[in-house]
Amino acid sequence: MDEQERAGNGAHGNQRPGIGARVEHISSSAQQVWTEARGVASDLKEAVDLDRRMEEHPYAMLGAAAAVGYILGGGLLTSMTGTLIRLGLKVAALPWIKDELWILAGNAVASFGSRPSSSSSSEAASPGTGASTR
Amino acid sequence: MESTQQLQEKAREIQERLGPQIEEAKRGLSDLNTRIKTFVRERPGVCLLGALALGFVVGRIASRR
Numbered sequence: 001m002d003e004q005e006r007a008g009n010g011a012h013g014n015q016r017p018g019i020g021a022r023v024e025h026i027s028s029s030a031q032q033v034w035t036e037a038r039g040v041a042s043d044l045k046e047a048v049d050l051d052r053r054m055e056e057h058p059y060a061m062l063g064a065a066a067a068v069g070y071i072l073g074g075g076l077l078t079s080m081t082g083t084l085i086r087l088g089l090k091v092a093a094l095p096w097i098k099d100e101l102w103i104l105a106g107n108a109v110a111s112f113g114s115r116p117s118s119s120s121s122s123e124a125a126s127p128g129t130g131a132s133t134r
Numbered sequence: 135m136e137s138t139q140q141l142q143e144k145a146r147e148i149q150e151r152l153g154p155q156i157e158e159a160k161r162g163l164s165d166l167n168t169r170i171k172t173f174v175r176e177r178p179g180v181c182l183l184g185a186l187a188l189g190f191v192v193g194r195i196a197s198r199r
Contacts, residue, residue: 050178050182051178054174054175054178054181054182055175058170058171058174058175058181061174061178061182062174062181062182062185063185065181065182065183065185065186065189066185066186066188066189066192067189068186068189069185069186069187069188069189069190069191069192069193070189070190070192070193070196071189071193072186072189072190072193073189073190073191073192073193073194073195073196073197074193074194074196074197075192075193075194075195075196075197076193078196078197078199079196079199080192080196080199081196112138
């Protein structure tokens with residue numbers, strides 16, 4: 001049995017390591033853990049890249065943070081969640097609805113502007129052809 | 135024919151009346167957007183924590199109902 005083994009079960013051996021050696025051992029272990037934790041934190045920070053994401057999509061990040069807070073606050077399984085989801089869907093559909101309305105308005109204006117002149121000219125030329133062109 | 139001209143006149147009048155106000159509102163919103171983005175980019179941690187806290191409070195209020 002070597003000295004290190006005897007030091008491991010200090011209750012039976014005669015040669016116990018000193019308090020100083022133990023403290024040093026614990027200190028070096030703690031330092032190693034701290035270094036590894038810092039490395040992991042740095043890797044995580046690099047992987048998430050929060051600064052760049054905040055730079056590129058500030059509103060999305062704020063919304064995500066608020067959503068995480070909402071879930072942590074216990075609001076997930078409430079009626080308000082349904083209301084918020086419905087509201088979100090409506091807001092998301094707004095651009096599409098706007099585009100459709102613009103197209104409808106454009107078509108309406110185009111037909112409204114072209115109707116009197118074309119109908120009057122076609123009626124003047126031949127009354128029967130006006131209905132076939134519509 | 136006359137009603138078409140009247141409608142066009144009316145539309146032009148409305149456009150002339152509301153155009154500057156809409157432009158002003160657009161400019162104001164754009165300015166506000168820029169200021170908010172600048173603020174968030176300068177203090178990302180504070181803004182994220184604030185949003186998290188706000189969401190937490192809203193979630194807490196919603197769960198109590």
